[in-house]
Amino acid sequence: MADDVSGKIADKILWVAVIGAGPAGYYTAEALTTGRDDVRVDIIDRLPTPFGLIRAGVAPDHQSIKNVAKRYSATNDRENVRFVGNLSLGRDITLKELQTLYDVVVLATGAAKDRELGLDGENLTGIIGSSAFVSWYNSHPDFRNLAPDLKVASVAVIGNGNVAIDVARVLAKTADEMTNSDLAPHAADQIHGSPIRDIYVFGRRGPLEASFTPKEMGELNELENCVALVDEGQLPDASGDDELAGAQKKNMIALRKMAENKPDDKNIRLHLMFYRRPMAILGDERVCGIRLEKTRVEADGTCTGTGETETLPVGLIVPCIGYKSAPIEDVPYNERRGRFENDEGLIADRLYCVGWARRGPTGTIGTNKPDGVAIAKKILEEVQPSGRGGRVGLDKIVEERDLKIVTFADWKKIDEAETSAATDGAPRVKFASVEDMIEAVDNQ
Incomplete structure (x- = not known):
């Protein structure tokens, strides 16, 4: 060497x-x-x-x-x-x-590392940061034993960025829709066997301030078994759409389409919610809900609370608030x-x-x-x-x-072993443990 x-x-x-x-x-x-x-x-x-x-x-x-x-x-x-x-x-x-x-x-x-929410109840079972959750379904060795409990009816995803959309989309897609992916088999078993029916994605600012990219937003309107929903009352007046450009304009087109969707169009409902910030996590030993405060964006761009609150009953919370x-x-x-x-x-x-x-x-x-x-x-x-x-x-x-x-030559052996294990159009089946990776190197 x-x-x-x-x-x-x-x-x-x-x-x-x-x-x-x-x-x-x-x-x-x-x-x-x-x-x-x-x-x-x-x-x-x-x-x-x-x-x-x-x-x-x-x-x-x-x-x-x-x-x-x-x-x-x-x-x-x-x-x-x-x-x-x-x-x-x-x-x-x-x-x-x-x-x-x-x-x-x-x-x-x-x-x-995931950033903390800084809320009461943050240490309850059923709260998993997006870094850990994404790593789990991507076969990262550190998180292969994470084993989140997905036997829940509803999930809250905190954040109005692409990571939040990724988490929601992966939870909402059918097994057939994920055929050509490299979703970890251990995650696929739990996700596709889950009874989840409602996925809430929310952030404290409005749709114009959200950092979604148009591709990710557009995909939410194309899910096989999940309907994307948004309250039209949370969208800005349509008269201003002509003044928008770039991602904002494309995102607003997708959001207005979502506002026309019906909750019973498909089996799973994905709720995009704006002007909401988490106030407290509810539950004794494990999560049973989250309390939100409605917000507004002031003329100077600051986000303030209105004092009006609501509670969502959820069994899993995935904060996507940064790293x-x-x-x-x-x-x-x-x-x-x-x-x-x-x-x-x-x-x-x-x-x-x-x-x-x-x-x-x-x-x-x-x-x-x-x-x-x-x-x-x-x-x-x-x-x-x-x-x-x-x-x-x-x-x-x-x-x-x-x-x-x-070495990189060794990595190519791991790569070959993973791609050779793939079936049904998947690009690879990733090893989820370092020991298995080393074994793949030694066996070739």
């Missing part, structure tokens, strides 16, 4: 360790190594699988979005880029050790913003961050590309090679500690 760079040539090599094999990490590696023979990048991830939220965050029925992984694979085909999977920062190696081995360490760890990065020992962290403290990506000498770890959970997958390019440019301008050992030193530690790392 050792790199063949040695002698005086090694002194001119800039060694970079990128922690996190998601979009931000790959775009940074791509930008660092494009046209550069003097840079070597090791992309390190605690899981044996690359691509981060492309694999574990994108909805299983949105396969076209996952095609961007082909670009990341092309980056890994470069001789000066290496994937090092199944190597966990903190468990297997420390940040300080990596900083002695590499000229630069870049934290591209994303934002995988935060997991803190790392000895790295300054901004708790309020859920990201690492940094100055345009610089945390400390030779320590950088990129993507959601830098700016917080904002933007799309594509937003990470210019971010990665900017951080790569900053690194190349600010850091000079120092003769550190880079991957040679890392490989020595791996050998001394008898660690089982996964």
